[in-house]
Amino acid sequence: MASPNEAKVGFATLCESRSLGEVVQLKLTAEVLVLLREEYVPREPPAEENGNESILEVIRTVELRREREGGLGLSVKGGQEHKLPALISRIVPNQAAAKTQQLFVGDAILKVNGENIEAYSHDQVIETLRSAGDVVTLSVKYFKPAAVFLNKSSNSADLNENDGTVSPPGVIVPRLEKSWVIYSSIPLLYANLTRYRSGTDKLRSNAFELVGVDGTTSGVLQFDDNHSLAEWMAAITNNINSLLTQMVKMMNRLLLPEEQIEFMGWSQQRGSPGTNAQPWSPKFIALKGPDIHLFDMPPMQARDWERCDTVFHVYECMFKILQDSELVDDKQNCCSVQTTSKETIYLSLESRAELLQLERAWYRTNHGAIARLKTKTFGCTYQGRLSGIILDLDVGFSLYDSGTKTYLWTYKFSRLKGSSDDGKQRLKLHFSTDTPGQVDAKEVECSSLQLLLFCIHAFLSAKLASVDPSFLANY
Structure with missing residues (x-):
């Protein structure tokens, strides 16, 4: 009997191929594992603080006088290649742009000295500003969505560095705050959890990957120590098994006694030596009626059982748990299923407990098949x-x-x-x-x-x- 479903909250490091990884929050429920990333999100001000934002619709013309030290006193981001207008991203205190008191972080520059630059690339915008002369006339319009992110530092002392030019009068830009945001959600029913690197016999260090039946993946989740890893793997596996147990019971209510399902779960099958494919590939095992089925994907409908290419009567096969001396590589918890066609199916399960569970189900399936035969x-x-x-x-x-x-x-x-x-x-x-x-x-x-x-x-x-x-x- 499966243990009660576990709920669990904690942290892991999401290891991506080209980065050092980032800390993510994990939330485990009975049916799903949710991953959350810490991201900047805008916090809208209370309704009573909302100002008059009519300026958002106005195109303003501002004249600047270039200074010998510091030039126009502003920085620009965006451009046509980013599918954004040229945006003022910083205004340097006490320099030309700041002295006008009419330019703000988040202003989109539409024209320079009457020249339309909306379709310009970032480099073209910079060159136009540099060659615009000592007196530069800008046509600008405030772009609030970009201002939110350009003002990420508005909670810090950097706010004052802009010398009051963060946002126009009457416009309140939402503050950006760090918050845990859902990054990925992996359904646990039919999910496959493994510590092994994909297609290999190599264990990841203190890490695992969870792949949902819909293809959603957790990515490689790494933990600080073996104890934390074992706790999370046990909790997730327990919930997966509980869902599988419920699914088997539901399916068996619709099946004849001679068609009952004894076991369902994921394994890894070793391919034939000498092929170009990876040595190991995931296989979903099901013991149903007198047969063992091996699927690439779990059976969702009745016709999936009929379409399964790899099916054998258990009493016409030989099941064996392999000893250490019989293993072909570093993959552990292995068994073989020898068929009458002289084909040997070589399988590995994630844990010793899962392997013994398969063995028990095999003998129950065999007993039921022979008792009917x-x-x-x-x-x-x-x-x-x-x-x-x-x-x-x-x-x-x-x-x-x-x-x-x-x-x-x-x-x-x-x-x-x-x-x-x-x-x-x-x-x-x-x-x-x-x-x-x-x-x-x-x-x-x-x-x-x-x-x-x-x-x-x-x-x-x-x-x-x-x-x-x-x-x-x-x-």
Whole structure:
């Protein structure tokens, strides 16, 4: 049973490829992880402070006299390449522009000595101002939206440096204040959380990335220490699993008993060596009915299950958790699913707990599939005669002779003491007898040898679960 959903607030460093990173605030809810950035936002003044802003509609003409030291005494930003007018961004105290007391930070320069410069680039505007002579006539209009951002420092001592020329009389420019603003929001249902660098077996240091099913990503979130990292990963994973559990329950209400879903979750699949693709790619695993499905994207509709390209009966596969000595690279928590087509699907899950959860679901899926299947027959040759070896959950092993239409031998599953095969067609089964120390060896030839071996393993696991309820409980 999933733990209750967790709510959590904290901070991390958002690491982008070409920057040192910035601190972001994280807010975790039951259904979403929200990232907030600290940004400047305008704070509107109270209504009673609003002044007369009729000046915003007026084009003003102002005459300046260039000074030897400091020139016109103003700085300009913007230009046609920025899709902005040429904006006065700073007025130097006690110099030409400030002395007029008619120019303000946020004024858009429309004309210089009667010459229209609205379509000029920034460099063209600067050159026009430089060559305009000692007496310069500017046609300007106040541009309040730009003034808000040009006056970012209006909360500091820099306000006074503009010598009262921050905004025109009667115009109150909203102050810019730092505030946490939503930058990204990642839905947790079907989200994929990983510490590994994309497509590789390399772990990020104290960092993870969360990718939503809609493609929204948190970016790489780095934490100060392993403890903080583990706390956040556990909280997010818990909420993802809670949502998946709810989704599985909802889907299962609409499915027949033989089609029930036992497991859904993300993994990483290793690609075939020698290909140009990245070694690892995300795969969404689902155990449904008797089958394992591998999706590129989680199934959203009933038809998605039908369109899945990678589907195998679990009782026709061999599932194995890999030991450290069997790992192919630095990726941890790996398992393999060997199929009868001699294809081995190599998967890695994010944590040991998720890997064991998949293993438990695999055995439950196998038990349910075999309990419904009950029996499976394989064509074979026994002592040169066409026969059929039968696996029956209740009876055990049986050998049926096609010519005489009789059963030549039958053994309970518990009588199987061992087996050996040549890897091609020949299989030898060793059964205990009623005589202590004596073993019966039965040899058959089967063209579907690997399928037969996988099914024997599946029937033995299902039988053990049937006679020992604690088997599935432990899984």
